[in-house]
Amino acid sequence: MLKIEDLKVHYRGDLGLVKAIEGVSLSLEKGSSLALVGESGSGKTTLGHAVIGLLPHNAVVAGGDILFKGKSILSMKREELRRLRGDRITMIFQEPSAALNPVFKVSSFLRDVLRKGRGSSMSEKEIREEIISLLRKVRIPSPEDVMEKYPHELSGGMKQRVLIAAAIANNPDLIIADEPTSALDVSVQAQILRLLDELRNKMNLSLIFITHNLGVAAQVSDKVAVIYAGKIMEIAPTPTLFESPKHPYTIMLLKSIPSIRKEIKKEGLAAIPGSLPDLVSPPPGCRFHPRCPMAMEICSKEEPAMVEVERDHFVSCHLYTEARGDRS
């Protein structure tokens, strides 16, 4: 349903072109869920924005394409894209408190969303009922009261539920959730994640879940793509990725998750040394090699190709390419 082919997105910056996304290919089936995992600045949010056609003005698509149901999103006219957004593709944001217009009541916000899609010919009464049923779907207690409230009268978790209600209002095909739980309390986080997963199964939605948290990714996705400095390092079905991670970066990411298990307590929490490379002039070869404990000579010279190490499990690392024998 969604296919990203060799996408390259660059930002015009003061210091030159920032190569935020450099050749990313992905595909997503109807009803399945993909987690994009990466550090801040890895390009995961840029990728999400590219899919919904919301790249900032200084972004340039330098190559590749994004196909939604076979149609290129990148070559769509503004009007066509606008009709797609909020209807077929919707988005959930990181800061629920900032993502709602403070001057709109919940009901007027949801009415607007419905009027653009499914509810374009509904009567005012039908719309009202639809709003109440949407709020029920996202587990908001006493929806009749909540719909008459302004955003500042709701808690963060409630606001995120309202935003999710808006995102599912028109039975979209695809929801892009950009760190939807990062700004919420841990207890609320779990509820929101469960809600998203449940809605996805019930409504047969596709979900792109952008997060820096592998634990969150594990809960909501069928497939995880680990992204580093604008490139996909490893992509695999979720259970596989957690059981047998292949890329050194993924392995290190998994080790850096805090845990109360004994051995880790003894060793201390593993941090990945160094920081994201400068994306104006990224390191040659594999972009991760300066921080990689397993780096070989070839890593700084040649970019590793994507290799399918087992069914549906792809890795971009010289440890798994033909070049393996050259290890010095």
Place this chain on the structure above:
Amino acid sequence: MKFERTGFFSPQRRMFFKKLRRNKNIVLGGSLVLIFVAMALLAPIISPYSPIASNLSNALKPPSSSHIFGTDYLGRDIFSRVLWGARISLIIAVVGIAISLIFGAVIGGFSGYLGGAFDDVVMGAVDILLAFPDILLALFVAAVTGPGMNNVILAIGVYNFPQFARIARGAVISVKTSDFVEAARAMGESRTSIFFRYILPNSLSPIVVHATLRTAASILTAAGLSFLGLGIQPPTPEWGAMISEALYYLDAAPYMWVFPGTFLVLTVLGFNLFGDGLNDVLNPRIKD
């Protein structure tokens, strides 16, 4: 408590009113503004005499029980003229400010929203207008269009416009990068809808504060133009014009200028205090 009703007076609104009532500037300034508005609205009912009917046999009489503010050189009742003067000032200030606010907010707002070349051109023009001293710009418009109430309103609209445009532009620029604007784009809202329904309503508070402050200045400007003979023409009762007429009688009949002058000062003070108070309450960066 006064506001313990449900519905419109939600807890948040009650908090807001409480903040308003605690603010001394708002209470004092608001009271003065209310008195001014009441005078303007009730002038036809409470004024004891016609503001323009002259009675030369009764001219230049000091305050007495029949004419509590006295009478002017044509024998007109000063109290009635002061009341009607409030009405004239209110109309001029409110309409003039409304014109500059609407044009300023929309043009300045669009300028900030669209950015680019449009922004450069509009803001260049606005900067040129801002470079003139206020009163000079108002004088220029009044001199070109001639005296009269409509032209005073126009003059006030023109000289206030660039400030509103600047403020609106700044407010819009800070609001347009908000997450909810991006969320609105992600929901497929059109650009016009985003501007009028998302950005503008959230940019209003600095504009409203400025409008109150500029109302004070505009009342003063209107009075100044009339004083100079470029504004409201006799016999229409206007405070500035009344003070101007009193020039020849400064010593002989001080009540001719004391009363309109006092009301002018109190009204301007009232709007200024009220505006400052509103700024305290509406500006999130000022915490009590």
